[in-house]
Amino acid sequence: MSRTLFLGDSHCAGFYENQDGTCTIWDSANNYAELYSKIYNVPSAIYAMPGACNRHYPVWFSWLVDEYKTDTAFIQSTYWNRYLFAHSKNLDWGDGITKDHFVDKSQASTHRYSNLVFNKGRFELMVGQFKELYEDFKGFEFSFEDPSAHYKVFNETYKYSKLWFEGLTHLQLRDYLTDLIVVDHLAQERNIDVYVWHINNRVHIPNTKDLFGKFKRVKFAEKSAEDFLRKEYKMNIENMHIDSEHYHKDVHNAIAEHYIPWVKKNSK
């Protein structure tokens, strides 16, 4: 049986914060992917995690397409300036690691997957560069007379150098496109259509997409769910939250019923 694949962050994992501060995850009513599956009677498999980003997606996609026969995948492009960090007790640069090392299969019976944080001497986590971690740019010292001057980048805090010398530069664009080219590479040989979309206008989608040539199977939605639902259905999803960040079930339902079919038809 062929299944439609969904990759994304908390919005794709039925996640929200309750009024008492606890969190709910995998709530089918607050999950556009599960609602799409139900409304259109399409078997699906979901790989999602709160805070997930493009740096996760090549290995998730690779694992899913080994696991499931599919011809369609929806990738929810998420906020930039989300990074992965990790640690390996063995300091082995990943030798011997397999693509399923961090797959949490505890809900495999419902075709829902997420990431383990710790497994067999390794961990992998996501950090988001929130505003409380922000420091103003202090300038950059470089000199042809003192070629080691730029090594001062090393001595600044990680949050500072990561933001100013990686995040807010073309290097993040290159990583983003690299990750999606890997997905394209895998999708091409298996004839999978991959639709990349974004839930609201705070998520950046680059206009520059051809650094490594044109995509063959990956297509991008030109309009966010936020813009689409406002224009076509007069829904202002930024006022329809269940907590400070996550959307109400009516938003998920509208994404499932209206936006995802539109994405499938109109992405380029």
Next chain:
Amino acid sequence: MKHTLFLGDSHSAGYTIDNDGQALHWTENNYAEIYSAKNNQPCAIYAQAGGCNRKFPTWISCLLDRYDVNKIFIQSTHWNRYLVANDPNLDLGESYAKDTFLERNEDSANGLVHRYTDKRYAGNRYEALLGQFEEYWDKFKGFKGSIDNPYGEFEILENQYRYTKLWHEALTHLQLRDYIADMTVIDHMVRNTDIPVYVWTINNRIHLPKNTDLYRGFDNVKFVYTSAEDFLFERHRMKISKMVVEDKEHYNYDVHSAIAEYYLPYIEKNY
């Protein structure tokens, strides 16, 4: 006539040190140019001192736009080399093009070799390479994040970049993922062509991963697990670690010549 492409670091850029300790580029100590002359093969080299895999997809993309290509040699270089950049436009790369940093240098004297490198500045945008040398090493301090203390993870953001970059990105599977992704992008760009891409190492201090099938196998990219150092020692009794110039890091002409004459043809024949 089709061109052969070479990508690499200082070893591919004819880097050496003269008697006064001055650094020189595009000298005769360049296996790629020697290979070109021996085989009368037009070549294009894209190389930079400190070059690494994070540069290579962009470089290949630039060269494939410019040349009809018959084969590609990628000199895989030391891990724990990073790129840093800055862009006062803060446009997340929107005004960036793949050849923003490309700089064409003077062709070889015989005209057979076109030489490219990266400049560090393009307008007010820059991109530079950092190598994590031993003087930037700090001992691992442990990790305080846990399911019960999810904010513990944010402490690593407050540590020095050199510390967190080393212990929480580089010496982990994340560097492997980046490496394999970079090579996959290259494989993707030459997919459905007959262009072989040989990924090789000059000495045994360079890590070449064994589990290259993290996403899938490769079609055109071929990984060569016998380094030039091992090959030349086993087949030609050359101990290249002793055949270096003043800086003790870069190899003399005889080593470059042997790589061009023996090692690269061996790769082509056996991989």
